[in-house]
Amino acid sequence: MTRRVELIEAGVTAGRTTYRVLAGGERVGTATELTTNQDTPWRLTLPGHCANLRRSSRETVLATVTWLLDPSSRRTVVYVPANPGSRWDEVAAELRAAGFEVMPTPMPESSHVIQAPVILCTREV
Numbered sequence: 475m476t477r478r479v480e481l482i483e484a485g486v487t488a489g490r491t492t493y494r495v496l497a498g499g500e501r502v503g504t505a506t507e508l509t510t511n512q513d514t515p516w517r518l519t520l521p522g523h524c525a526n527l528r529r530s531s532r533e534t535v536l537a538t539v540t541w542l543l544d545p546s547s548r549r550t551v552v553y554v555p556a557n558p559g560s561r562w563d564e565v566a567a568e569l570r571a572a573g574f575e576v577m578p579t580p581m582p583e584s585s586h587v588i589q590a591p592v593i594l595c596t597r598e599v
Contacts, residue, residue: 479539481505481532495520495535497543505535525568553579 477498485492489510495503495518503520514528516535523542529535554566556578566576 477543479536479543481535495539497539502539502543507532524574551575551577553577555579 479495479497481493482496483491484494484504489508491507493505493507494501495505503518503523505519506517508515508517514530516529516531518527518529518535518538519525520539520542524538527538529538552566552569552574554569554576555562566578569576
C-alpha cells in the first residue's frame with residue numbers, strides 16, 4: 475500500500491529550509507534544502523533508513539521516501555572493511571544506526587590497498 479508522501483515546511487534559516495517529511499499524515503523524517511549546494515541541494519533523514527542522504531531535487535526526495543518506506547523494497551547493503559579496532563567499526567555502527575545492512579569485507583594483506591566501504595543498492599532512486 476502506497477502512502478501519500480509530502481514535505482511540510484518547518485523552518486527557514488540562512489541558506490537552508492527544513493521540512494517535515496510526512497507519509498500518510500505521519501511524520502517519518504526530515505528533509506533540508508541547502509541554497510549553497512547546486513548539485514545536490516537536498517538532504518534526507520529517515521530514522522532507520524538513511525541519514526543526511528544527498529538528493530538532487532524535491533521530486534527525487536519524494537520518490538526516495540516512497541521507495542524506502544515500501545515494505546517490498548530491499549535494504550541497501552554496505553560492505554565495510556573488516557579491520558577490528560579501526561575507525562571502520564565506528565563507520566559500520568553509524569551505517570547500522572541509519573538503517574543499512576552492514577557486512578564485513580576482509581581487507582587484502584597488501585599495504586597498497588585503499589580501504590573504502592562498498593555500497594550495493596538493489597535499486598537507486
